[in-house]
Amino acid sequence: MPKMPSPLPRLRKICLALPEAHEVEAWGAPTFRVKGKLFAMYAHASNHHGGGRHSVWIKAARENQALMIRAQPERFFSPPYVGPSGWVGVYLDKSPDWDEVAELLRDGWRMIAPKKLTATTERRAEVSEKRSAKSRKRPIRSKRRSSAPPARRRKR
Numbered sequence: 001m002p003k004m005p006s007p008l009p010r011l012r013k014i015c016l017a018l019p020e021a022h023e024v025e026a027w028g029a030p031t032f033r034v035k036g037k038l039f040a041m042y043a044h045a046s047n048h049h050g051g052g053r054h055s056v057w058i059k060a061a062r063e064n065q066a067l068m069i070r071a072q073p074e075r076f077f078s079p080p081y082v083g084p085s086g087w088v089g090v091y092l093d094k095s096p097d098w099d100e101v102a103e104l105l106r107d108g109w110r111m112i113a114p115k116k117l118t119a120t121t122e123r124r125a126e127v128s129e130k131r132s133a134k135s136r137k138r139p140i141r142s143k144r145r146s147s148a149p150p151a152r153r154r155k156r
């Protein structure tokens with residue numbers, strides 16, 4: 001069976017794209033933080049955190065954790081140590097839905113990030129969304145010019 005490439009580079013790219021996010025090695029694993037507070041942790045399959053499977057532990061509300069695990073136990077689990085606090089584990093070893101992982105990471109980041117930072121980030125996203133909506137509404141003008149020579153002005 002071919003060895004699966006590590007999901008860590010892709011996970012790292014998603015996490016570090018979040019405003020003011022940074023990586024810190026802790027407990028022998030990469031953790032992702034905002035303003036020093038943890039919102040995600042990578043668990044390698046070979047260490048005791050991974051339990052034989054690559055995964056990421058993400059800060060989540062207890063209600064969401066329970067719903068996700070109940071709905072899809074083959075994809076989500078309650079991680080050791082932090083599971084009782086509502087964190088959700090996402091398996092990364094069997095074709096994960098990376099859009100969904102990114103959304104869960106953004107949610108976890110929002111729960112941990114300072115309110116001023118989340119408010120600023122959301123305002124920027126709204127402005128960007130409005131700008132792109134405006135540009136979609138504008139008619140596309142052709143820059144093609146007529147093949148006829150330009151008209152000449154009469155001198156008086």
